[in-house]
Amino acid sequence: MKKQIVSKHKSYKFSSENIKKDIMRNKELYLIMIPVIIFYFVFSYLPMYGIIIAFQDYTPAKGFMGSEFVGLKHFIDFMTGNSFLKLLRNTLRISCANIIFGFPMPIILALLINEVRNKRFKGIVQTCTYLPHFISIVVVAGMIKDFTVSTGLINDIIAFFGGERVTMLAETKYFTPIYVISGIWQEAGWNTIIYLAALTAIDKALYEAATIDGAGEMRKMWHITLPAILPTIVILLIMKIGSMLNVGYEKIILLYNASTRDVADVISTYVYRRGLQERSWSFSTAVGLFNSVINVTLLILSNKISKMINGSGLW
């Protein structure tokens, strides 16, 4: 045991002698890595450096270096402004709806698929349910728009059952359901993969033993299947809760309009609109930074919790 620790320590010792040896041995390896390092530097680390404009009054003419320093002005403006609470509320509402309705779907679907014994049928079900994952978000948004207009498919069905036709994307009350349901349509099937993997790892002997002991299907599911995938469920749920304030902007930008903005605007779409459309560079950078600091903090916290409960986390 002790020997192991010593040898592990030795291989990561950055003494000048070790460095020299390592560079001699792995010279080529480092050389081919240079483009990769440059890539991350230019497209990830330079933008991180650009965060300093959150503390400035940036103008393109003066650049990252020369713009006037204003401290926390933009953060204070944002948090005392009247959109702050609205954005936070919208972000949390969409996230919560996504977790409550979207999260259990792949679990249920995986449990059902796992019970199928016919390989062919199983394959067909998987192909059909994974497929929406590969359709571009622009097409999905286009289909949503077309199906939900007052003459669209969904309204035809509603009218058939005696309901009233409405242009759903123009109504605030429909926005969150549309967002969540289309998300379930696109990702529920695909997200079963990870659960199905956990399910196939269960020892078949457990089921046989339970059958001999007289356990029914429900009892087997409750006492064998669910405990087996519980760790996976817990990790994914904690991570999901950890990224609550991180609602994707792409679908919302494609779906929202002036009449639903009050409920649809989340922090990331606000950053997009204020920054790229209204060119308030520094203000929107500050809002983005505020959001990503909270995201990272929540992620680290949820990883800690996951490790405490499960003994394993993201890192």
Next chain:
Amino acid sequence: MKIKESFLRKLFIVINTLLLSVISIVMLYPLVYVLFASLSNSVELMSYGGILWKPLGFNFEAYRSVSENPMIASGYINTLIIVGVSLLLNIVLTSIAAYFFSRKNVLFQKPIFFYVIFTMYFSGGMIPFFLTVKNLGLYDSRWAVILPTAISTYNMIVMKTSLESIPDSLEEAAKIDGANHMHILFRIVMPLSLPILSVMVLYYAVAHWNAWFNAMIFLQDRNKFPLQLILREILIQNNTDLMNQDANEMDAQAISESIKYAIIIVSTLPILCVYPFLQKYFVKGVMSGAVKG
């Protein structure tokens, strides 16, 4: 007791099969509807309400209009250019990085890995990213869409995990024979990794095919627009005047309805065609990535 048990089991199987069939059909139907609508006569489609069981007045009119549309054609070509060049970069850089991180006894591997992984959890955000790319002089250039997505860190880790399973003895034998790293990477590791390479090609290709946001913020010149941006104009912003300049208004609306559906099919077709055959590779990719989280 035993008879009752097996009866319940059978009942469960029947219900489960029915339920899954319904779910599959509901999941698939939106696409089937789009397909039927695209093959329908546009005037009939306008006046019809409800679920389509088959194309109405089967014809390829909408597809003919789509194929004659210059913006769709140019979008297709632009997307192909972007996907092609991106894939080349993606595969080379991702393989190099995955190879580097899967080697043993490399002193600076850990700090460089942290340097890469850190970007998964924290980024400069949308605006500094936009300004950086703009300051590099890439605004309104296709490179602004290609270069920033040259490596997906997630994909790279999937590939790294896979490369770690190649036995060290192969590499050692090659080294004794005097092979250098380039030789080992391209002659030994890559040929042994064809399955994971195809997963990479698929992941990257689908991502580039479906991407639109970077193109929207960086491209100004309509002749450089990829397909998804053209789709956005037609499907979301209802900018159908670029579809039918000379038809009168009512007709124009009717035509554009089935044209919209035809465009969805045309733009999604490449993915729909390859997907069923490659599904198992996609799933494999998810699994090998999931091992390491």
